[in-house]
Structures are given as C-alpha cells and as structure tokens.
Amino acid sequence: EAGVAQSPRYKIIEKRQSVAFWCNPISGHATLYWYQQILGQGPKLLIQFQNNGVVDDSQLPKDRFSAERLKGVDSTLKIQPAKLEDSAVYLCASSSGTSGSSYNEQFFGPGTRLTVL
Amino acid sequence: DAKTTQPPSMDCAEGRAANLPCNHSTISGNEYVYWYRQIHSQGPQYIIHGLKNNETNEMASLIITEDRKSSTLILPHATLRDTAVYYCIVRVGGSKSTFGDGTTLTVKP
Numbered sequence: 001e002a003g004v005a006q007s008p009r010y011k012i013i014e015k016r017q018s019v020a021f022w023c024n025p026i027s028g029h030a031t032l033y034w035y036q037q038i039l040g041q042g043p044k045l046l047i048q049f050q051n052n053g054v055v056d057d058s059q060l061p062k063d064r065f066s067a068e069r070l071k072g073v074d075s076t077l078k079i080q081p082a083k084l085e086d087s088a089v090y091l092c093a094s095s096s097g098t099s100g101s102s103y104n105e106q107f108f109g110p111g112t113r114l115t116v117l
Numbered sequence: 118d119a120k121t122t123q124p125p126s127m128d129c130a131e132g133r134a135a136n137l138p139c140n141h142s143t144i145s146g147n148e149y150v151y152w153y154r155q156i157h158s159q160g161p162q163y164i165i166h167g168l169k170n171n172e173t174n175e176m177a178s179l180i181i182t183e184d185r186k187s188s189t190l191i192l193p194h195a196t197l198r199d200t201a202v203y204y205c206i207v208r209v210g211g212s213k214s215t216f217g218d219g220t221t222l223t224v225k226p
Contacts, residue, residue: 004160033213042204042216043161056213091160093214105151106214108160 002026004109006092012115018080021112025073025094031055032069033106034077035091043091049075079114087116120144121205126221129199135192137220139205142186147209150181152190154201155219161204164190195224 005024013019025032031050035043046065048056051072060067064083069075079086089111095104122140129135141150149168153161165172165179167188172179178191192199204219 035216040218042218043214044216045213048213093160105163105166106161107163108153110158111160113158 004092004094004107006090006109006112008112009110010113010115012117013082014117015084016081018078019082019114020079021077021090021092021114023075023077023092023109025075025092026096026107029094029096029107030072031095031104032075033093033095034067034075035093037089037091037111039088046077046090082114082116084116087114089113120207120215121217123203123205123217123220125218126223128223128225129192129195131197131224131226132194135195135199135222135224137190137192137203137205137222138187139190140187141205141207144185144207145209148207149209150179150185150188151206151208151214152177152179153204153206153214154199155204156198156201161216164203195222197224197226200224 007022033048034046036046037043046060047067049069052069065079067077091111092109093106095106149166151166152164155161165174165177167179167181181188200223202219202221204216206214
C-alpha cells in the first residue's frame, strides 16, 4: 500500500513569512497526526485529527499555527507568521484505529524540513 | 513528558546482537509498548509492539518483563543499516505517541 505522502520535502523562508505543508495519509486511515521534530529531539505532537475532527491540539501554538483536515482525508498545516524557532521537521502520521481501539500502528511520512532565516 | 526512559547512546559491533533497554515504570494496563526507529532524514519507522508477551517479527524481538515496567528491543544480527535513533513509546490504541529523545544506536564494522 502507498505510504503517507508529504509535500514539500524542503522549505526555506524568512521570518514573519507564512508557509503551508500538505499531508495525504494512507487510504482509509481515520486518524491523522502532525508532529514537530526539532534537531536532536524526538517528535512532539502538534495536533491529532480523527476523521475531520480535532482530538488533541493542546500543544499547537494557536496564535501562529493552524491545521485543517477537510473531508477527513488530506490535511494542511500552516504557520503564519513564522519565527526562527519554527525551524524543524514537520512529520505527518496516520493510523487506522480510533481513540479507544486496542491497537493501531502509526505510519509516518518522510517529513518536511523547514528552515526559517 | 515522555513516559519512557532510554540510554542516550549505544554502540554495537556489526553481526552481533543489539539489546536496547527501555524503562516504563508507570505503564498502564491497557498501554502497549511500541518501538520505532528513525534513520537520518526519514520519518520514524515502526519496528514492533507488544502488550505483555514477548514478540518477534522479521526485524526484531521484544522482551517485556513480567511486571511490564521495562522492555528490551533485540536486533539479533545488527548491520550498518541499523544505525539509527530508536524510540520506545507506551500508548493506548488511537492515542498520540509521546516521544522522548530515544537511543542513538551506532553499529560499527
């Protein structure tokens, strides 16, 4: 089966500019996650969707970050305006299970590497 | 905060078994133990998971202690391509993964 697709793979912007990332999860996966991974650290969850509803966005800096998952399939993550500390890899993951299910594996995309100058 | 603790780094000789430990002393009864690895410039890759029984697949073996407070990932014959950061995570199905900083495994010739 096709994996999680993300684009672009790399993006360089100046601070205060805006940027958007796109994710296409594995077909049929109900749950979609966006993670931020700063160099040398493990990924940190930004937001979790179940179908097109938000399950957890407690770690999302809502003053500058936004995300949507229209029709419960593709998702976009936007940063506006970007700060230097937003330089990181943004990872999208999906899983077939939903909250409360006994097991489900997360499949990760290759990530988008953002550099803010 | 991550619910697991792992050593920051380990070395292993090529062809030998790599044993990566993980402590998860506060694990709940319905939480699974998952292992992922991340090779440079790639997204995390699933390796194996378990609840309370030991598990084996084509990539690795997972040994979970009887009290479930710790586990060990075993790569039976490490190769240079196994050099990566290995993450141990505990989670219930459908929930987010809370990553720590993982263990950087370096396989040496």
